[in-house]
Amino acid sequence: MDPSDVTVKPLSLEDIAAAAVLLERSAAKFRAEPNLAEGRLKSALENKELVNVGVDGAGICGVAFRDPKYGWEVYSTDPLCVPALVKDTIATATLADDQKSTFWRDGYLVFPGMLAKEAPMLKQNMDLMMKAAADTTSDWNAVNDGAAFVLAVNERGEAIPGRFLKVQAAALASPSVLEVLGCTKVVEKVRELYSFLGHDVPPHVDVFGTKFFPMWPGGVSVNWHQDCHYFGTASPRIISCGVYLEDTDQENGCLQVVPGSHTRDFDHLPGNGLHSQGEWATPGPLDKVVDVVVPPGSVVLFNSRLLHGARQNQHTSRTRYSLFGHYVPSDLNFGWRGTDFSHGTYADRHKVY
Numbered sequence: 001m002d003p004s005d006v007t008v009k010p011l012s013l014e015d016i017a018a019a020a021v022l023l024e025r026s027a028a029k030f031r032a033e034p035n036l037a038e039g040r041l042k043s044a045l046e047n048k049e050l051v052n053v054g055v056d057g058a059g060i061c062g063v064a065f066r067d068p069k070y071g072w073e074v075y076s077t078d079p080l081c082v083p084a085l086v087k088d089t090i091a092t093a094t095l096a097d098d099q100k101s102t103f104w105r106d107g108y109l110v111f112p113g114m115l116a117k118e119a120p121m122l123k124q125n126m127d128l129m130m131k132a133a134a135d136t137t138s139d140w141n142a143v144n145d146g147a148a149f150v151l152a153v154n155e156r157g158e159a160i161p162g163r164f165l166k167v168q169a170a171a172l173a174s175p176s177v178l179e180v181l182g183c184t185k186v187v188e189k190v191r192e193l194y195s196f197l198g199h200d201v202p203p204h205v206d207v208f209g210t211k212f213f214p215m216w217p218g219g220v221s222v223n224w225h226q227d228c229h230y231f232g233t234a235s236p237r238i239i240s241c242g243v244y245l246e247d248t249d250q251e252n253g254c255l256q257v258v259p260g261s262h263t264r265d266f267d268h269l270p271g272n273g274l275h276s277q278g279e280w281a282t283p284g285p286l287d288k289v290v291d292v293v294v295p296p297g298s299v300v301l302f303n304s305r306l307l308h309g310a311r312q313n314q315h316t317s318r319t320r321y322s323l324f325g326h327y328v329p330s331d332l333n334f335g336w337r338g339t340d341f342s343h344g345t346y347a348d349r350h351k352v353y
């Protein structure tokens, strides 16, 4: 809903501060506090309507919740400071409890068709981007100041001229990549996941390592891996994101995941054949592999420690276009094999909020 429709109501600083602290810790404790019997807030917590607590430069300035009868209500000490808070608050209130626990338990979350409207245009933009490619490279690990158009290889590991495996740092070649990865619909989910994971919601988040995979008929994108292997940090604060621009299924090379694998470490070894670039892992004999079959415009968010890969595209004519990026709190810096992925040093790291 539009934040301008929200009514702001006065509330004492004491109540707001207490609600904020207790919301973080436990709603039960709030209920037990006799001095917080302020009826409306109390029932909001009990009914789990309370959505978020806003903080401005001076500290906590308001709480917001969804009233089943009246819509959004925001209480603040200072009605004038609230519009920004309201916007943030409303933007972060979109994940259901069971989605959060799924992300926690399985390590990933699928949003089918979330960007269905945007997908056809994005696909066209990716075609334009590939047409305009100036140089190509066979270096799968290419990390430059600009985008790298990486060639696909055949079964013998030889580069195939004119066939792209991926565009690394795709955001530097097409602004629409960053528009998608930085769009409110996706970023608000990322914010909510941070707060749910028990970390502080980072004041700022970047997206880095942007990629485009065309996955031609017969082609591949990645073999089994944990993204964190390539980042040189096992921080659970990195959230990976895949945006599938086309129907994606077992035939044209869908994403595969091992639910729950984000709690383990897997060895990665140099690959061969179609996967001769990169280092890859193998699911264990007891691991359950799930095919992530999705309609166009679907978004998948996952813990960067999740073991995942992609099937080969075995279709004779369908492609499987997808975009990738990885969200990272702006204060988290890291590097891998001599590459510093810190903000300000790595060209393909962009602030999304």
Ligand SMILES: O=C(O)CCC(=O)C(=O)O
Pocket (backbone or CB within 6 Å): 211, 213, 221, 222, 227, 242, 254, 255, 308, 309, 310, 322, 324
């Ligand atoms: O192509 C895919 O579906 C997965 C890509 C991926 O895992 C990555 O870029 O890290």
Ligand SMILES: [Fe+2]
Pocket (backbone or CB within 6 Å): 222, 225, 226, 227, 240, 308
């Ligand atoms: Fe990955």
